[in-house]
Amino acid sequence: MKTSDNGEFAYRAVYRYLVELIEQMAPGSYSRLPSLRDLAQRLDVSISTVQYAYSLLEHEGRVQPVPKSGYFAKVPNSDIQPRSGGDLLQDLQQHGNSPRMLVLSGSQAQALQSLESALLGIERQLLRQYPRLAGAPQPCGELELRTALAARYTRSAQLYWSAEDVYLALDVRSLLETTLAALELHNSAVLVTTPCSWRLLRVFQAARIRVIELPLGPEGGLDLERFARLLRDEPVRLAMLASRLSVPHGSLMPEADRQAVARLLDQHGVWLLENDLDAELCYRPAAAGYLRELVDPQRLLVFSSLERSVGAEAPYAYLLSRQWQGSLHRHFLLRGFRLPPLRQQAVARLFNKGRIDLHLEQLRQRLHERLSHLYRQMQLHLGSQLDFRMPAGGACIWARVRAPVDTRPLFHRLLQQGLVIAPGELFSLSGDFRQHLRLGCPAGPQGDLQYGLSVLSDELQRMQSAS
Structure with a gap:
């Protein structure tokens, strides 16, 4: 394998570069990393060298590959701790309002546009x-x-x-x-x-x-x-x-x-x-x-x-x-x-x-486009793990985990990876819907959604394997 001028294998140099890049990111953040081609050009190495460095980071759990979107950094957040015995609603509100979190819990519809x-x-x-x-x-x-x-x-x-x-x-x-x-x-x-x-x-x-x-x-x-x-x-x-x-x-x-x-x-x-x-x-x-x-x-x-x-x-x-x-x-x-x-x-x-009627018509159209995209992505990433339907309106999708998985511990596990969902039991005073969750589109780029759904899918697989 090609070595650098100081005798180090090139993939190790790329690996160290990526580690430093990830460490400079804010704790709990989720960010897209350079593509294979861009990084190869930037560091003057082959694409296969960059790919090998990424594979090491993926094996260590530092990065997450998302099909057709690239690699995303998974930066631990030391100040987010699961609180299985705490106030679930308080945790959702606290972390759902954090700019460092990827929020898939179903954002407010009116945030799309304003009058x-x-x-x-x-x-x-x-x-x-x-x-x-x-x-x-x-x-x-x-x-x-x-x-x-x-x-x-x-x-x-x-x-x-x-x-x-x-x-x-x-x-x-x-x-x-x-x-x-x-x-x-x-x-x-x-x-x-x-x-x-x-x-x-x-x-x-x-x-x-x-x-x-x-x-x-x-x-x-x-x-x-x-x-x-x-x-x-x-x-x-x-x-x-x-x-x-x-x-x-x-x-x-x-x-x-x-x-x-x-x-x-x-x-x-x-x-x-x-x-x-x-x-x-x-x-x-x-x-x-x-x-x-x-x-x-x-x-x-x-x-x-x-x-x-x-x-x-x-x-x-x-x-x-x-x-x-x-x-x-x-x-x-x-x-x-x-x-x-x-x-x-x-x-x-x-x-x-008539301004509000026109505004609502435009809002419904945008919501339908966003939720249709979310629905298609959920079919792609979570179709075998969740039961869900395309909603008749609103800004979120209600889903049920097919396997007997409680979404409260799932919620806390995802917090550790900078991801927020809304567990189903929040929508009942009697503790129903523990296998359900509410999902919505994040406010960031399209790749954020794919990354978030991939992380959710991985965690569901781990929890199902452990049960």
């Missing part, structure tokens, strides 16, 4: 035309925004809304806390379909309200016999169901199930708390109707967030209710939410000008 510039432009225009708009905020939200939201949700002479039916809060958590306090659900239960957003589940948990979980079927349907039995035998006063798109499951409830659910809710006099957070993220908006169109509007509450449609610049949540006006108004007054009046009116103008 910030349009929103700020309208704010400046409003401030010039109406200087007094920056006055004292209203307790339930600005009239113009509440009017725009009421018009957006009005579908017919039977299912209509007015501005006085709309309540705004700082965010989804504060909105639900205030709503639950107004409903006074003491000594009763809330029925929730799972998997469900951990943010929503923990609002009920913090309010000390009993939660009865009803798992979704593979196609997004419900066990209707069990649903009817729970409504009959349990003190269920409120059912929280998705308006049409169930996230993170990524499914639409079949039409027959929607009809049956509406009949059962009416039969037992149970209120529907309709989760409309992700309805606008259906890839084919006309593919399914809304559950609220089938239930008694006198026992209907609908909630969502402007953050889903406008972006992080408008994190405000809203609730629609034609009943409980006195109690809701009193509790919103007591909370004293102070939402910026100018921003609310700017959002209302975006609705009225």
Whole structure:
């Protein structure tokens, strides 16, 4: 084998060069290394010499080859330690927000694009035309925004809304806390379909309200016999169901199930708390109707967030209710939410000008492209290890590990390699879905996704071999 000028084999010199290159990277980082051809030209050696050096590093576990993408460095992170007995959600949030981690846990959809510039432009225009708009905020939200939201949700002479039916809060958590306090659900239960957003589940948990979980079927349907039995035998006063798109499951409830659910809710006099957070993220908006169109509007509450449609610049949540006006108004007054009046009116103008509808159309298209790419890559790298479907909307894919593998230890093992996934048990208060995980596209280059899925596949193989 060719030697260098100092008598050292050339592959050893390339090996040392690569080791120093990796050691200069930030702990816990994941970075693409030079290609075989580029490194051969840079160091004036043959491609086979570089390939041999890479093979040594791969054998040592320092690099990861990704087909058609090259080699990626695997830099240990000394400050990331698996905490099998710790708070899983806290670990996910801490490491999911770290710029040094490759996050495959399902990023927020609105991070893809923002209406910030349009929103700020309208704010400046409003401030010039109406200087007094920056006055004292209203307790339930600005009239113009509440009017725009009421018009957006009005579908017919039977299912209509007015501005006085709309309540705004700082965010989804504060909105639900205030709503639950107004409903006074003491000594009763809330029925929730799972998997469900951990943010929503923990609002009920913090309010000390009993939660009865009803798992979704593979196609997004419900066990209707069990649903009817729970409504009959349990003190269920409120059912929280998705308006049409169930996230993170990524499914639409079949039409027959929607009809049956509406009949059962009416039969037992149970209120529907309709989760409309992700309805606008259906890839084919006309593919399914809304559950609220089938239930008694006198026992209907609908909630969502402007953050889903406008972006992080408008994190405000809203609730629609034609009943409980006195109690809701009193509790919103007591909370004293102070939402910026100018921003609310700017959002209302975006609705009225059709800018948000155009934005959502573009967002759905980008989400569908990204999730289609993720789905294809998962088929390529994980098709034999996971069961999953192409979602009907949203920004993530819900998957089940075929082998009996608990995704909590898998989560901690992946943290050591700078990779973040969302274990399935986070989406249930009763500890269900331990063989499931939620995956989404990372924010970085395309090669990052391939690298991350390759690491996940390797860890699944190791855990299956060890079991």
